[in-house]
Amino acid sequence: MNKVDSIRAMREKLLAGRGGGAGTARPQEAGVVRKILEKHGRRASQIIAILHDMQGVYNYLPEPDLRLISRELDIPLTRLYAIATFYKAFRLVPRGRHEVSLCMGTACHVRGAMRVKDAIERELGIKAGGTTDDMRVSFETVRCLGCCGQAPVMVVDEALVTKLDHLTVGTTLEKYR
Amino acid sequence: MKFVLNGKKRMAAKGTTVLEAARAAGIDIPAVCAHEALEPYGACRLCVVEVREKGKKRRRVVASCLYPVKEGLEVETETAKIRKLRKFLLELLLARSPHALYVKELAARYGVTRPRFSKLDDDCILCGLCVRVCSEVVGANAIGFSLRGISRKIDSPFGIDHSRCLACGACTYVCPTGAVQMEYTRIMELRREGGEHRCRYTLMGFLPDAVCSLNYECFRCEIDQRYRGEAGTHPMLVRARTKRSGKARG
16 A cells, blocks of 8 residues: 555545545544654655645644644744645635535636526525535635536536536535535 | 956955945945845845846846856946836835835835825835744744735734744834834733743843843833843844854854
């Protein structure tokens, strides 16, 4: 089992105990941070990769774990905070277990992405950029997803959903609720 | 090392930057983010000059705070092109901080009084002096940058964590515009925490275990007067200067 797989397995194990779905691991659980640090040889230069792995486990970067990394690798917390806020890929607040990204690019826009957006917002009861109260679904709008021929499109957890329309999108989302 | 500065032949030691050499020769180059106690940073770009390396035809615009003097280098510090570049930068700075006296005066020197860009009202010009003083000189790393682009700002971790701050005030001291008030924020916090108030100069490592009896009103305290008086600058910066010159000698 290689290192990436072992991290993934660890994640699965953590998630299994809490009824599945991403982002349900709790901060500072089961030596997660230490294991990730070991994988990267405890090198401060690997901090971006370390934070990526952390986010892979928790779905966001929990404050206690950032403090732990700061202590273990002797990186000032200000530095970690700067990195975590600089890159869009990092989040400091938890997101829902499922992530829905709706494309608002030109082609999707022309084919009615605005109406789809309204439909999703109605269905989930949240605005774009928000997370449902039960932490199940986060919804955001993005720019072009690069498959304009299938417009309008959205990505739900890494799976592409194509040729959306505002009448049926609610049913599509139902299984994630 | 021989080089030419504004048409005059000059000498400088190896490793000297163009900015240092020019200042030693009494030539004024505006530089917001440069500080003698800190490593060169190259953020403000106001210290740009034109240089031509030995044997090269083309003149290049470089940041003098980062550019080392080279043998046979020709440096021009106030050409029309350089003035134009600085003017533009100052216009941007003035648009960001229209009420900061420091920025206003600097801009006025280059004839910029009214920027054509829409104005903000933020005294922080993101020169990073406070952040670098806190990490390079004080070693506390209590403040840093956060976010990026137009939202970039100076912040403590998670916006609230001041626990690493010694309330030394070095950041407030070096801030050219008075935007950083971390020192006062921390002092207020120390006051609120109650208990034994340890003297700021103990936290800074100057005094062994002194306790403050004045509720951190340092302007009434003779310890504060003494250290500031002796130094003529912020005491932390004096220590840094001796450290840095020691490094240069070694």
